[in-house]
Amino acid sequence: xxxxxxxxxxxxxxxxxxxxxxxxxxxxxxxxxxxxxxxxxxxxxxxxxxxxxxxxxxxxxxxxxxxxxxxxxxxxxxxxxxxxxxxxxxxxxxxxxxxxxxxxxxxxxxxxxxxxxxxxxxxxxxxxxxxxxxxxxxxxxxxxxx
Amino acid sequence: xxxxxxxxxxxxxxxxxxxxxxxxxxxxxxxxxxxxxxxxxxxxxxxxxxxxxxxxxxxxxxxxxxxxxxxxxxxxxxxxxxxxxxxxxxxxxxxxxxxxxxxxxxxxxxxxxxxxxxxxxxxxxxxxxxxxxxxxxxxxxxxxxxxxxxxxxxxxxxxxxxxxxxxxxxxxxxxxxxxxxxxxxxxxxxxxxxxxxxxxx
Numbered sequence: 001x002x003x004x005x006x007x008x009x010x011x012x013x014x015x016x017x018x019x020x021x022x023x024x025x026x027x028x029x030x031x032x033x034x035x036x037x038x039x040x041x042x043x044x045x046x047x048x049x050x051x052x053x054x055x056x057x058x059x060x061x062x063x064x065x066x067x068x069x070x071x072x073x074x075x076x077x078x079x080x081x082x083x084x085x086x087x088x089x090x091x092x093x094x095x096x097x098x099x100x101x102x103x104x105x106x107x108x109x110x111x112x113x114x115x116x117x118x119x120x121x122x123x124x125x126x127x128x129x130x131x132x133x134x135x136x137x138x139x140x141x142x143x144x145x146x
Numbered sequence: 147x148x149x150x151x152x153x154x155x156x157x158x159x160x161x162x163x164x165x166x167x168x169x170x171x172x173x174x175x176x177x178x179x180x181x182x183x184x185x186x187x188x189x190x191x192x193x194x195x196x197x198x199x200x201x202x203x204x205x206x207x208x209x210x211x212x213x214x215x216x217x218x219x220x221x222x223x224x225x226x227x228x229x230x231x232x233x234x235x236x237x238x239x240x241x242x243x244x245x246x247x248x249x250x251x252x253x254x255x256x257x258x259x260x261x262x263x264x265x266x267x268x269x270x271x272x273x274x275x276x277x278x279x280x281x282x283x284x285x286x287x288x289x290x291x292x293x294x295x296x297x298x299x300x301x302x303x304x305x306x307x308x309x310x311x312x313x314x315x316x317x318x319x320x321x322x323x324x325x326x327x328x329x330x331x332x333x334x335x336x337x338x339x340x341x342x343x344x345x346x347x
Contacts (some may be wrong), residue, residue, distance in 0.1 A: 055243050086222070088173035088174055092174075108166075113172070
């Protein structure tokens with residue numbers, strides 16, 4: 001995993017935040033994440049992909065305006081699908097890259113050969129996207145747009 | 147599916163525990179509409195990265211029995227993992243423990259998953275590493291693995307064993323009731339959907 005013993009989780013830098021999958025891509029998950037991102041920008045060196053768990057969830061999220069919150073924060077608003085949960089399509093980590101992912105499997109190479117996966121909740125995923133490091137949502141100040 | 151009664155072949159020692167289905171076949175190799183040809187993805191990362199990986203060694207190239215560490219086939223539900231092993235020439239996987247989903251899928255596709263003790267697995271590792279040409283027999287009728295002088299009995303549910311001995315996958319099982327299905331279809335109103343080809347006239 002390219003980690004040194006004793007490193008606090010908060011110091012671990014991630015390259016990609018993947019919010020999605022059938023496991024954690026419900027409308028409730030997207031609401032929690034969008035609420036944390038409202039009125040903020042994600043870390044410029046971090047890529048965030050938001051992939052609804054189904055087409056129905058995608059339509060519901062768009063009806064609620066969540067897609068705009070993600071896009072304005074600098075995240076990618078994507079079609080429903082498996083995406084980086086299992087690296088079956090081009091959504092994959094490059095060797096050595098690190099992700100914070102709301103999917104539920106972290107087998108070696110699961111998100112791309114040589115990739116490193118940290119499984120997180122949707123709230124931690126959003127907080128992590130803001131800082132570029134694994135971040136506790138409790139450490140994010142109350143949203144300025146809330 | 148091909149029936150499994152007794153198989154004799156050589157064995158490849160896979161000295162890894164917790165081999166998950168993402169290692170057996172990475173997801174990018176699943177995008178195929180047919181059920182054949184998955185051997186191109188079988189253990190592909192290990193085969194590419196490690197010249198010493200057991201399946202890269204010429205002495206194990208024709209092995210048809212994979213002897214793996216405990217908890218083989220854990221991870222994602224992926225029938226392609228079973229198909230990749232079959233396409234790669236394997237008829238049997240031996241391990242002290244299997245992922246439940248993998249084991250269930252393997253029995254439905256004609257790949258026999260044999261549970262031996264870890265001590266027996268290690269004896270097989272040592273024997274096949276000492277002599278890669280050593281024949282190993284997996285006898286489903288007698289429920290035992292034979293290798294050299296040793297005979298290793300194994301347990302398998304009667305139902306699973308029967309299906310393998312008869313070569314019955316889920317479709318084959320259904321077709322056992324073909325006469326009943328056809329009789330039912332003749333009684334069924336013609337305007338309702340059928341499971342059989344369209345009747346002429």
